[in-house]
Amino acid sequence: MSGEYAVDVRDGRVGQIMGREGGYVQLRPVGGGREWDCPPEAVGAAPPGEVLRERVRRINREGRLP
Structure with missing residues (x-):
């Protein structure tokens, strides 16, 4: 289970x-x-x-850092 991806349904x-x-x-x-x-x-x-979408968001945020 550790290392897998999950969604917090809340x-x-x-x-x-x-x-x-x-x-x-x-x-x-x-x-x-x-x-x-x-x-x-x-x-x-x-x-x-959803996992891919989150990875792309993270990369985009990091690309905007000065």
């Missing part, structure tokens, strides 16, 4: 599964960033298109 954020801590699934945004805790019942499968 708000639609896509993240990479980093592990479990205290009964929660820890997700990290695609491409890095601050992890967040998600209840296991709110974790859904991330469609490949």
